[in-house]
Amino acid sequence: MIPIWGDERRRPINLGGAASPAPSHAAILDQAKARRQEREDNRRREESAVRVQAWWRGVKETKLVKAEMKRVFVGDVEGIRGLRCLVLVGRDEEVLAMWSAAMVDEQTLFRLATGPDQASWLVLIRQTSFLLLQSVADSPKSPYATAHLKVLKHLLAPSTGGVLGAEAPALAQDITTYLLKHDLYAHLERAIRSIPIEAKSAPALPLLVSLTTSPLSAFTSTTASYHQCLLLLFTHILTIPLLPNRLPLASLTEFSSRLPLFSLGILAPSIPLLINNPSLSTPGSKINIVANLIAFTPPRYPTLPAAALDTYLYLLTTLMNALPINSLDPPVPGTKSSNPSSSWATAAADDDSDSETESHSLARVSIVSSFTPKPSPPPALDPRTQKRLSTIPDVKHLNALLSASHRHPSTQLSLVSFFLSLGTVWPARRERVLSTLVVYTGGGLVRELYRGFVRASPLGRDDNPGSLMDPSYASSWPPLLFLADLYTQSLLTMGDDEFFSSASTTAPTAPRNPLTLDELTAFSRKLLNIAFTLYWREDQTNVQEGGVPGVNLKWEGVREKVTKCLQAIHARDSRKPFTPPGHWLVSSQIDMQSFVEAAVFEEQQIEQPTGSRPLSKRQVAYMSPRLGVLNNIPFAIPFEVRVSIFRNFVVNDMVSRGVDRHRRTGRTRVSVRRGSVAQDGFDKLEGADLKAPIEITFIDQFGQEEAGIDGGGVFKEFFTSLCKEVFDTDRGLWLANKKNELYPNPHAYATEQHSLSWYRFIGRILGKAMYEGILVDVAFAGFFLAKWLGKQKSFLDDLASLDPDLYQGLIFLKHYTGNPEDLSLNFTVAVEEFGLTKTIDLIPDGSNVAVTRENRLQYIQLVSHYRLSKQIKQQSEAFFEGLLEMIDTKWLRMFNQQEVQILLGGVNSPVDLEDLRKHTNYGGLYDDKEETITTFWNVVDSFDQEQRRALLRFVTSCSRPPLLGFKELVPNFAIRDAGQDEQRLPTASTCVNLLKLPRYKNEDVLREKLLQAIHAGAGFDLS
Template sequence: MIPFLGDSGRRRNINLGGKTAASHASILDQAKTQRLERETQRRKYESAIKVQAWYRGRSEARRAKAQMQRDFDAGTSPHAGARYLALFGQEDEYRLNAWSLAVIKGGDAALFGPFTTGDAGSWQILLQRLALVLLRTVSRSPESPSALNYLKILDALLSVSTFKKALPFNGENLCLQITSYLLRHDFFRLIREGYLHVPPERKTAPFLPPWTALALSPLSTFSNPSDFANCLIQFLGHVLTVPLIPNRLPLPSVTYLAIHLPISRLDQLPLPEFLTSFPSLEWRAHLIANLSTFAYPRFSKVSGPVIQAYLSLISGLMETLPLGCFEIEKAKKADRWGAEEPDTDDDEIPVAVQVTSFELTPSIASLRLDQRTLNRLQAIQSPAHLQPLLAASSKHPSTRIALCNFILNLCDLMPSKRNNVLGSMAATGSGGLIREIYRGWVRVAPLGKDESTRTWNPQLTPSWVTLLILTELFNHILLTMGDDEFFASAAPNATGARNPLTLDEVVAFSRQLLNVVFALFTELDQRGLQQQGIRGLRMTWEMIRERGTQCLQAIHSRDSRRPFVPTDHWLRTGEMDLKTFVEAALCVAEEDDLVAGARTLTKRQLALLSPRLGILNNIPFAIPFDTRVSIFRRFVANDQAKHPTDPFDRRASRTRVSVRRGKIAQDGFDHLADADLKGEVQISFIDQFGNEEAGIDGGGVFKEFLTSLSKEVFDSDRGLWLETGQRELYPNPHSYATEPHSLNWFRFVGRILGKALYEGILVDIAFAPFFLAKWLKKQSFLDDLASLDPELYRGLIHLKHDPNPEALSLDFTVTLEELGVARTIDLIPDGSNIPVTRQNRLQYIYLVSNFHLNKKIRLQCEAFFDGLASMVDPKWLRMFNQQELQLLVSGANSPIDIDDLRENTQYGGVYDDDEETIRLFWKVLKSFDQDQCRALLRFVTSCSRPPLLGFKELYPKFCIRDSSNDESRLPTSSTCVNLLKLPRYKSEAILRQKILQAVTSGAGFDLS
């Protein structure tokens, strides 16, 4: 069929009315509108059905509820309305109370009678629901008049003994099912809410005793380990986290809770699961406070696994709490030299002033804890808690690791109580715990053994924990242990010795610790492990390294004062190229530039330099002394390179000073007190006639000036310095030495000595060890007093061990005599009226030592160190101990190496190494003994000791020049330029005689 000739269904519709046909879009919109209208109608219809159903349901419910109320009111037995109360009991407390009164009146038959009928199953379901209704009602209104009635019913429903008595055959099982139902419906959370609804001040509330008994009931219901563990988790997590629970309960309830708390089953607690179940840090803190309060009286009666579980639980809770969160630590005070000064007016022994392992900021705000909770937490470190715990741990050695972990975490949370905690541990068994940890754990551990490969293997965690706690304990006892007690352990019949380790054990332990610390410095930065740590401990590897370093420094300090370790004991040179340390000195010298970003190092360079700098700054004694002296000289050389000079006219950059021969000290003070001593200083000597002396200025004239000046200013007759019995110098403590003019002199002397160190000029002066210790930012205490006043030291040692110190009639004062006038000074306020007793004698000993060693010379030392620091950076000197500092100042008291001297000697005039007189000179010098060699060296250089790094470091060089042909003349010298003027002797005997006569008769300086 042709489309346009037939089939009207396909004919085109023609609109003759003149209107436009509807568009396709409008047709779609119309269809969509119709569909939405149909959807709206459908929803209205469904909603109407739901509303009608809800209305009919509510109407039916109201009808059913009304009917059940009528049935309840008309009931003749207590269980007649139980179904109603199970559904609506929380809304109808009137009928709930009436039912409870009827049940109490009806006794056990009212509760348990239906179990003997055919409705036992439904009655059990109703009782479970009713128990939950009662529990929720009491937790919401614990002080309501009906609460005690509800608690009586709940006590019966959760009592296995009551069920077994009423239903001997299946009563226990029924009680277990009801208890399990309540646990699934937040039984312990509701218990917690009940406690929190009553403030701690209302501990006399009548509901508290039965409520506490109810809280403990489920813990005695379950015999299955997994069910009990789940119950214990909920109890500890909800009930023992209630703030101040011991303060909320009357005393009988506290006693009941302490007795029935299942401490002996703590080992059944699944610790990892439990530790992840706390909603806040405050809950953890409250659990620590409450559990420790109830647990410690029972430590002596529980097994080792329980002690270990307790320690692991408390430690696990502590690990997540902020450091120092239970206290606020005050910031430390530093003096101008950088040393931490104790408050000399304090009347307590500031033992912690020697511990610099932590710096805290106020963190108590991070935990919202009541002051009473804080006090309870502080009690954890008290002897009442620690001593039973330590005794129980001694009985069960398997708990040692957990105990060490607990102590380390406790010290982190309570750093101000750190000394109390460590002191309690160190005193256990008169140091027996330290011996046990060392001999049983640390000594046999692989850590720090020379032949072992150091590793961060997690399996070594127990070894790390015991090493750390031994480090903490031994460092602690060293703070309060005198040398008399430390070395007393070496005596076979020593009595009263406090050193728990023998000296051989100290030597072995210090070597093991040195290996560990050295490895931590060399490996941490390269491995990127600084902020990581040991699993189970909150300390990072960096913190562990710091603790080990502190203990190592304390042992080394003891060895520095009185050596007891073998030669080269402290050195660790086999694992590192010493040349890199000298190269690292350049980086240290440019530290300021590095911080300022003026020099950029690659990560590889930093990784290489960082461990070396760490060793240099913290355990420098692991590096040979000669290497450290080279580094010190490198520091000075780099500092000198930074000093501004005129490259075109060096003379213009010099400081020119004229000094009179008889007034060297005064003229030096007048002209150089404020001069730039880091630059070149040109000295001109003025003789007694006012004429300028002719001298050889190659740096030697200044050396002569410096040597002469040092002899004058350090002369004890001038009043600034005094000598000990060993002729060692220390600042004069006389009051006139603290006057401004005297302090300016001390500052000037410090600058002069700093200049000598800066230029490498040896000064033949010996300082007292306790004074040298102050250069290293160390405070002096009793053991240093032996070098100042041996008699006073012996007296204080006697007082320390005297069984009856009261018989000495001492008080807290000292007596000073100046210019024939004696005056008494109180060591503490009203000290003259406070007698020295057995309890406070350590405080007295500390205060007396501190007064004589620190307080009397504090201002003098500050002035001296100000001057010294203006020339030599203090951190450069901290690479050395006291004895090494003395060597740096005055040279080594070692044998003079004649071959080294000959190799570094220069000649002038007609002399050379092959000249006949020179050959005789060296032959004669070879025959001298060391005293004669030292006398010759002093004669030529003004110092009898050789340079630290050999004669190649002597400046100016040792030089020999001919003076005349007259063999009757004595040799002379110009010490300013280290020049020996030697006549041309032809006879070995005459040369020997003349040299010995010159060096022993005082003949000497010659300007010609």
């Protein structure tokens, strides 16, 4: 019945008698619109009322029908009518509980499956099974959940010896297929997750676990349904966090035994689909699969078939490649990680060196890149998950994987990809993994990688260096990158004797380089082509942000790995060349003249805020491709070209500062006493701008200023005298190795504030020498020079020049064939000072950590690192602080250790007499045709190289010629007449590189007097 809502429809009648004013046209339209809207509202109200009344009648009727059906069901619980009523009633927990309690017995459950009602029963039982599944998923801890699960277990895995007989498998397949279409595994996942982890005694849990694998027994492994079940098992069950911790022991054993790991091979084509499944959209779900797989799979390694092992490794690799860096080792919430490499924030920091983390050497004074956004922090992990994940890089696990892969060589590529992804996503454990592999494969893995995968790789070929980013090369990257990592790690503890050994020169059991020198030459050329291509790209944004196909790395990460290995190999070649001439150069790929001009221009464009830390190598590479090459792989450019660029950088810096070395005004004047050159220089140059010209005035022994104007020569004399004093090892700041190469004294008093101030001053003075192009006759130890450049890698071989006895001891330990624990070593180092010996831990609680076969390479590396770096850390930092006031970090990184030494002291090469003669100036009565001068050059021409170097030292205070020839000697080499007294010896003013040569008439006399002067050091003249 439709109600009458009022008299809204009656036409309004005016009975007042008075005439109303005529409405306007707009008013008439508004009234018509309002009446139309009113009628529409009334119509909607009437329709709504009809629907509400119909719904209410339906609800009442449904309740009556359901009540009647429940009455019928109660009267026929085990019959077909009762089953039909149950399905029609739907999710009524009381009815479901009553039915499942009656059907727990398998005989009763399947009684109707073979009779005349078979077809109806099959349709109804499918729907009933889904109702039971929904009920369990919603309330797995309810009292009736156990009965529901027992019924489901009978339905999904009926006994073939029961009522159904041979029809049991077909029925199981039918019901399983139906439930799979209705999200069987999603419901099981929800049910298991709903049970607290600690509630292992929940009665429903064993039945739920059994149901997770029952569908797999319903199909053969070759069917699409089996493949679907396996895929769903991974996406829904193995993503459950702490799955092994949730299960009682019996269920854990059952699940582990029924997990179809042997059939994993069929899953290989679907792994990309699995990774992109919405169930795995978060890093946490991927980590859960990794942790659960590691809990169940390792015991099966010895028996897994090749296809299953290969797919397993592929799956783990793909999962880890999809994780953010450091996801497997995030910081504990509320705490500060003690290990910077295990902190997620480190992923955003620029780490372009593996120098000591606490050092402020050039490699470590990097800042967070302003070009790369900070990554989001990884999810916090349960400590139990972290503990399970920690077994992945464990020695036993890695060895088990290696053994399994050796049984199935076809899996080696997948194993290598796994190792690479593990080290990438878990950088804090990368060195541990690499060290373990170095120890346990004895170089064999390096050889297998190179000869089996990298040697024939299309990457880095000379004929096609620019196609690196071709997606078709995806499978070629993992072995090459992992080989680069592994070989770099090997070199950290490989002495030069081992590096240059070969199978033909050593006994079969003797340690040797896993790669021949020819193989290293080819391998390093591949690396060089790859690195140069990535640094040389104008589009550095793609290098920073573009991902490598199939690898969890940006192209920038590829470049860093390749560069580190390349630098390590080049360092060996620099000490003892084994590559052919021109091997490291890319001169054929670029025009050097334009390269120099562009590099100088790009350096001018880089503006760095005053007082900020030096730009890292990564930042430089982003801002300038040419400076990126010069800062990371400088050896690709000829040394002479780089020196020319360096000089251009200095000139540009002078221009930008308004410095004019030839201008007499505006100079800093400093007076120094002849007997206290070092102390006065230290006191009076503190705070002075050493990039500006410094005018030195010497004070003689009577306190009077010496006559003369400093045009540069007096400063050189001051500088030469200063260096002789400050680098005298008797002063206690420096020590010398057996090659008379200097390094900071590691003694405790060298770390006192006064000593550190001296190191800082010396750094500034040496920086001034490099800035001005003044050669210094001092040689530094290679490991100390490496710290200048941020390239100190604690090479074991560097230790030989510092402590030969310790070096031999570590070599013995490295190759010891017995049990290293018999040697009773621990992770400590003994230091003797003032006659007392103290023990220092190399790692926390190192005195209680024994050196074993597994960790001995780590011990060797830490001992070397301590002696080469940590002992002189503060001294080096102070020295570098002063040096960097004068020389930009970018400039220094263009050179290696040997080249920096050449910049400081000139090239240790034969004295080119023609070049010297061409750039010699004459004074007084001399010119190039004068008789004494002609005789002089004839005599010098007869000198051997040692005698020529002695002459050079006598005149210039440095025995080595300038790198770019004598045209670079400032001021030029000069000869001036010193009178007619032939009994006088020649003298020299080293401050202005001037030889004062008497006018000898006889060649023999000239030779005798000159040799006497240069070897006796006689005739030094300050006038």
